Amino acid sequence: MIKVILLGAGNVATHLVNAFQSSENVQLTQMYNRDKEKLTPFKGRVKTTTHMKNLEVADFYILALKDDIIEEVASKMPKVDGIVAHTSGGKSIEALSRFKAYGVFYPLQSFSKNRWVNFKEIPLCLEANSKENLEKLKFLGKEISGSINEVSSEDRKVLHAAAVFANNFTNHLYQIAEDICKQNGLSFELLKPLIKETAAKISDLSPRDAQTGPALRDDRQTIATHLETLPEEYRDLYKFLTASIQKSHGKEL
Amino acid sequence: MIKVILLGAGNVATHLVNAFQSSENVQLTQMYNRDKEKLTPFKGRVKTTTHMKNLEVADFYILALKDDIIEEVASKMPKVDGIVAHTSGGKSIEALSRFKAYGVFYPLQSFSKNRWVNFKEIPLCLEANSKENLEKLKFLGKEISGSINEVSSEDRKVLHAAAVFANNFTNHLYQIAEDICKQNGLSFELLKPLIKETAAKISDLSPRDAQTGPALRDDRQTIATHLETLPEEYRDLYKFLTASIQKSHGKEL
Numbered sequence: 001m002i003k004v005i006l007l008g009a010g011n012v013a014t015h016l017v018n019a020f021q022s023s024e025n026v027q028l029t030q031m032y033n034r035d036k037e038k039l040t041p042f043k044g045r046v047k048t049t050t051h052m053k054n055l056e057v058a059d060f061y062i063l064a065l066k067d068d069i070i071e072e073v074a075s076k077m078p079k080v081d082g083i084v085a086h087t088s089g090g091k092s093i094e095a096l097s098r099f100k101a102y103g104v105f106y107p108l109q110s111f112s113k114n115r116w117v118n119f120k121e122i123p124l125c126l127e128a129n130s131k132e133n134l135e136k137l138k139f140l141g142k143e144i145s146g147s148i149n150e151v152s153s154e155d156r157k158v159l160h161a162a163a164v165f166a167n168n169f170t171n172h173l174y175q176i177a178e179d180i181c182k183q184n185g186l187s188f189e190l191l192k193p194l195i196k197e198t199a200a201k202i203s204d205l206s207p208r209d210a211q212t213g214p215a216l217r218d219d220r221q222t223i224a225t226h227l228e229t230l231p232e233e234y235r236d237l238y239k240f241l242t243a244s245i246q247k248s249h250g251k252e253l
Numbered sequence: 254m255i256k257v258i259l260l261g262a263g264n265v266a267t268h269l270v271n272a273f274q275s276s277e278n279v280q281l282t283q284m285y286n287r288d289k290e291k292l293t294p295f296k297g298r299v300k301t302t303t304h305m306k307n308l309e310v311a312d313f314y315i316l317a318l319k320d321d322i323i324e325e326v327a328s329k330m331p332k333v334d335g336i337v338a339h340t341s342g343g344k345s346i347e348a349l350s351r352f353k354a355y356g357v358f359y360p361l362q363s364f365s366k367n368r369w370v371n372f373k374e375i376p377l378c379l380e381a382n383s384k385e386n387l388e389k390l391k392f393l394g395k396e397i398s399g400s401i402n403e404v405s406s407e408d409r410k411v412l413h414a415a416a417v418f419a420n421n422f423t424n425h426l427y428q429i430a431e432d433i434c435k436q437n438g439l440s441f442e443l444l445k446p447l448i449k450e451t452a453a454k455i456s457d458l459s460p461r462d463a464q465t466g467p468a469l470r471d472d473r474q475t476i477a478t479h480l481e482t483l484p485e486e487y488r489d490l491y492k493f494l495t496a497s498i499q500k501s502h503g504k505e506l
Contacts, residue, residue, distance in 0.1 A: 067475070090467075090475050109447055110465060115457060117450060123443045147443075155439055161479040161491075162433040165426045166444045167451045168466030169494045173418045173426070175460035175501065180415040186408055190376045190400075191419045192455060194362055197370060198420045199452030202445060204368060207428035212363060213421030214343075222320070222343050226414040233500075238414075240493050241422045247486075248428065 001027040002140055003082075005056065006046075007073060008064035009038040011111035012087050016064055017042060019119040019144040026143050029058050034073075058082050060140055062105055063096075071095050083133050089160035092153045093127050103128035103137050106156060107145070110167050119144050125151035125159065176234055183231055208249075215245035254280040255393055256335075258309065259299075260326060261317035262291040264364040265340050269317055270295060272372040272397040279396050282311050311335050313393055315358055316349075324348050336386050342413035345406045346380050356381035356390050359409060360398070363420050372397050378404035378412065429487055436484055461502075468498035 004020055006013050006028065013031070020028045030047045032055060033039050039048040049055065055078060063086040065073055070086050074096055077084070084096050085105040096102035104127040109117060124141045126148065128134035134150065141148045151159065174195060178188040201210050214222035223242060227235050257273055259266050259281065266284070273279045283300045285308060286292050292301040302308065308331060316339040318326055323339050327349055330337070337349050338358040349355035357380040362370060377394045379401065381387035387403065394401045404412065427448060431441040454463050467475040476495060480488050 067472075090478065108443055110450055110454070112454060112458065112463070115450075115454060121446050123446060125443070147446075149443065151439075155437060157478060157482045158433060158437045159439060159443060160475075161482045162430040162439075162444060163447055164466055164468075164479060164491070165433070165487075166430040166448050168464070168468060168498070170423050170426050170448070170451050171454075171460050171463055171465075172468075172494060172498050172501070173423050174455055175464065176497075177415040177419040178460055179501075180411060180418070184408060184411045186404075186412060186415075190361055190378070190402065190412060191415060193374050193376060193400075194416055195419050195423070195452050195455060197363055197368075198423050199448050201363070201365060201368060201424075202427055202448060205365065207424050207431055210365070210424055211421070211428065212424075213417055215417075215421060215425075219320075222413075225343065225410060226417060229410045229414045234418075237493065237497055238417070240490065241425060244429075244490055245421070245425050248425070248432075 001025065002060070002143065003027050003029045003058040004060045004062060004140070005030045005032065005058040005082075006062050006064060007032045007077075008087075009033040009035070009042065010064065010066070011113055012107065013064035014041070014113060015107075015111050015117065015119065016062065016087070016144075017046060018116075021045070022119075023143040026140070030056050052076050052078065055080070059136070060085065060105075062087060067091050074098065083128070083136055085128075085137060089125075089156060089163065093129065094153070097129070101129065101133045101136075103133055104151075104153070104156065105137060105141065106151070108159065108163065120146045123147040123149055125149050125156055127152060127156065176237070180231060180234065211245065211249065213245075215242040216249055218246065254278065255313070255396065256280050256282045256311040257313045257315060257393070258283045258285065258311040258335075259315050259317060260285045260330075261340075262286040262288070262295065263317065263319070264366050265360065266317035267294070267366060268360075268364050268370065268372065269315065269340070269397075270299060271369075274298070275372075276396040279393070283309050305329050305331065308333075312389075313338065313358075315340060320344050327351065336381070336389055338381075338390060342378075342409060342416065346382065347406070350382070354382065354386045354389075356386055357404075357406070357409065358390060358394065359404070361412065361416065373399045376400040376402055378402050378409055380405060380409070429490070433484060433487065464498065464502065466498070468495040469502055471499065 020026045061084045083101040084099045085103040106125040108123045124145045126137045181188045273281045314337045336354040337352045338356040359378040361376045377398045434441045
């Protein structure tokens with residue numbers, strides 16, 4: 001049995017509990033969080049503790065914590081023999097360098113508390129302070145995901161920045177589309193099939209080849225009509241993104 | 254039997270052929286296109302013609318044409334008795350005002366030639382020059398879609414502008430994410446599950462509530478790291494979208 005202790009009780013931790021408990025070869029030994037209340041949802045499923053001194057012995061200590069408290073929590077941990085790894089996209093592996101064996105166990109996905117995701121499909125980006133420890137992290141990773149990737153801290157930073165475009169910024173555009181609908185008394189439901197298909201399309205087609213629309217065609221009449229139609233607060237962004245599409249597709253304007 | 258003639262042979266026309274031919278109550282009487290070659294893929298499935306004078310009699314004439322040729326093609330049509338409707342998101346219903354009975358039959362989706370979509374789920378936005386003709390268009394629409402919506406030309410313009418955010422601009426962000434990966438030798442495959450989940454999430458959650466990330470948290474350290482990490486050409490857009498998220502969520506910065 002691979003013994004795992006989870007530190008944290010947020011969205012990533014919650015999804016990891018489900019993933020680890022679905023694996024026959026993993027024993028989720030314990031969960032730690034300093035706030036007792038946050039551990040309540042896990043009672044009965046995992047042993048929990050709010051005290052570092054009660055931390056048991058395990059093969060892996062996974063810190064599923066917000067970026068800004070990883071070092072603080074790590075500094076309070078005993079100097080364990082198992083591998084200590086955080087799940088952050090943005091933090092360097094060196095945040096955990098006080099341990100003998102350390103690494104990164106970053107699931108590249110956006111987790112929400114009440115949405116189930118198939119963990120098997122989530123790319124795990126792994127890094128460790130030695131080849132041996134990397135192999136161990138891969139061994140654990142394979143128990144829960146079908147996509148195991150060795151990614152350096154430098155590359156992970158890049159991925160994390162790219163993920164902001166693919167997730168945060170994309171979601172913001174959805175929100176703008178919703179706002180535009182609402183401000184005009186139109187149902188956002190009308191746009192949902194389009195949003196789903198836009199995302200689904202990239203399985204078959206590179207986004208560069210999938211690009212369509214007035215910006216790409218340099219259809220100035222439609223662009224002008226849209227700018228008139230849009231709420232004022234979104235006009236500059238429309239112009240900026242239109243210019244970005246045209247630049248990126250080598251339109252000479 | 255409802256008799257339909259399609260004018261056009263592009264992506265929208267192709268998907269409409271499939272949709273109409275799946276309905277037991279619709280007879281796709283004929284397809285028109287001025288370019289014979291473009292009709293080749295439909296040979297054997299539908300009667301085709303390249304001459305307006307050969308246009309048969311039908312209940313509906315659906316103009317699945319690019320915006321800039323709708324009026325031109327319409328001007329060459331005989332003054333038919335059936336309802337003439339275009340499928341454009343951006344064109345006013347008045348583009349077809351030379352006919353007795355006219356309207357709009359706009360499927361709100363992004364169509365690609367080689368991707369099947371379930372037409373039943375595509376919102377149809379309908380408009381007509383009379384109540385009676387609107388009812389007729391609804392009657393036809395229900396044969397192929399489960400989402401029938403009466404949308405005025407004004408509202409359709411708004412929806413079309415919102416769709417640019419939900420589709421064109423979103424796809425552009427995917428392309429940027431792909432570029433960032435490629436420029437650093439990373440596989441874009443790593444981001445695909447994230448992209449799919451970001452889109453899937455809005456079924457349950459308003460995009461406003463689904464927003465996460467360094468911009469929303471005003472996590473200046475992560476933002477600074479991303480800006481350093483990004484290819485220079487995408488830094489301004491990163492800043493612009495970060496500011497837009499913060500403005501839109503009422504951060505006082």
